[in-house]
Amino acid sequence: MTMRRSRLHLLLALALVVNLTGVGTALQRTSARRPMVVSTAAFAPPGQLPGPISAVPDAGPGSGRPESFLPGTARGDGTTFADYDIDKDGTKIFKLDAAPYTWNVAPGVKKQAFAFNGTVPGPTIRIIEGDKVRVVVTNRMPVGTAVHWHGMVLPHKMDGVPGVTQAPIEPGQTMTYEFVATASGTHWYHSHWDGDQVGKGLYGSLEVVPHTGDRAVDRDYRLFIGDTNLGFVINGRTYPGTEPLGAKVGEKIRIRLTPTGELSHPFHLHGQPFQLVAQDGFDLPQPITMDTLLISTAQTFDIITVALAPGRWMFHCHIFSHMHAPGAHAGHKMSGLVTTLDIEPSPVPAAPSLNGVPAAPGVPAGPVMPGPDNPSGGDGGAPSPPNPAPPEAPHH
Ligand SMILES: [Cu+2]
Numbered sequence: 212m213t214m215r216r217s218r219l220h221l222l223l224a225l226a227l228v229v230n231l232t233g234v235g236t237a238l239q240r241t242s243a244r245r246p247m248v249v250s251t252a253a254f255a256p257p258g259q260l261p262g263p264i265s266a267v268p269d270a271g272p273g274s275g276r277p278e279s280f281l282p283g284t285a286r287g288d289g290t291t292f293a294d295y296d297i298d299k300d301g302t303k304i305f306k307l308d309a310a311p312y313t314w315n316v317a318p319g320v321k322k323q324a325f326a327f328n329g330t331v332p333g334p335t336i337r338i339i340e341g342d343k344v345r346v347v348v349t350n351r352m353p354v355g356t357a358v359h360w361h362g363m364v365l366p367h368k369m370d371g372v373p374g375v376t377q378a379p380i381e382p383g384q385t386m387t388y389e390f391v392a393t394a395s396g397t398h399w400y401h402s403h404w405d406g407d408q409v410g411k412g413l414y415g416s417l418e419v420v421p422h423t424g425d426r427a428v429d430r431d432y433r434l435f436i437g438d439t440n441l442g443f444v445i446n447g448r449t450y451p452g453t454e455p456l457g458a459k460v461g462e463k464i465r466i467r468l469t470p471t472g473e474l475s476h477p478f479h480l481h482g483q484p485f486q487l488v489a490q491d492g493f494d495l496p497q498p499i500t501m502d503t504l505l506i507s508t509a510q511t512f513d514i515i516t517v518a519l520a521p522g523r524w525m526f527h528c529h530i531f532s533h534m535h536a537p538g539a540h541a542g543h544k545m546s547g548l549v550t551t552l553d554i555e556p557s558p559v560p561a562a563p564s565l566n567g568v569p570a571a572p573g574v575p576a577g578p579v580m581p582g583p584d585n586p587s588g589g590d591g592g593a594p595s596p597p598n599p600a601p602p603e604a605p606h607h
Pocket residue numbers: 474475476477528529530533548
């Protein structure tokens with residue numbers, strides 16, 4: 212963690228002072244919690260889809276929801292962590308069941324989806340560098356499939372490309388993938404059958420935590436961007452159905468962005484700059500501070516921001532046709548690639564002191580401590596102290 216943050220922190224401190232002198236923003240959004248699963252499609256045509264959103268698993272025929280369904284832990288961003296078993300030799304065993312579903316991209320807006328374990332995105336496979344990993348993939352769809360472990364360094368026959376590295380996983384069949392997690396960072400897994408399967412939701416996060424520990428952050432979110440079969444979706448949802456990202460003032464927030472579709476999207480965060488720290492799982496030699504990041508198909512990006520001031524701050528694709536409802540009379544109504552960073556007030560400081568100069572009055576200084584997403588031990592990692600830069604030379 213060699214982020215050079217001093218100048219950023221100065222900026223943040225100044226911005227925070229300005230914000231704190233204003234009227235505190237009361238968070239009033241009472242967003243409906245995101246139901247895990249809508250209902251099964253069971254190959255039904257769109258005109259015969261089941262009724263209202265339900266969090267209750269549908270065990271009906273063709274549901275693709277066997278007893279092995281593992282809901283995992285909700286992450287507050289619309290994703291869940293995959294559960295797993297551990298074999299006698301320490302191998303972590305994950306199960307992914309691909310099946311058709313009817314999926315609500317927004318309240319009352321249903322789409323035909325393919326999903327791993329009933330969720331779009333599929334469960335997040337989070338492992339430690341050096342782990343032996345086994346993923347048992349079962350195909351409960353009416354067409355063949357295969358799963359590619361995007362960004363992994365692994366044996367050729369485990370690469371998941373039908374017709375090149377393996378025979379297709381036919382409907383009803385199961386295939387077991389095994390590899391050792393050597394490529395650390397943010398990656399993803401997805402169907403390598405065709406774009407239709409990916410577009411309908413057959414993907415998920417594949418995160419290999421460095422054996423030295425993960426970045427110390429208070430929040431760790433992941434956003435999968437789709438722009439084909441399901442429409443413009445973030446984690447399978449279109450605004451206002453997207454899940455707001457919660458945070459408190461002063462917290463350090465990591466967001467992993469993975470565009471899965473066919474377009475590029477300039478993602479813009481309101482209210483505070485962020486730093487791009489990694490791409491495709493590889494740390495940048497120098498973080499880049501920005502407020503808009505262009506992301507494109509199949510890449511992964513890790514950005515980190517510090518929550519500056521209370522309020523609902525937009526985080527969205529800046530291409531208007533990707534973020535606004537269609538129609539001449541839609542006005543400012545938004546739809547598509549939009550979510551929000553909902554920041555609550557907190558006594559935790561937003562910015563540490565800079566070169567021994569404390570932050571502005573009313574902004575107590577101190578390092579950002581690891582939060583619940585990064586407990587100490589395991590993949591925790593120690594909080595990184597401020598990294599003061601040498602004073603700038605005077606200009607002449
Ligand atoms: Cu876009």
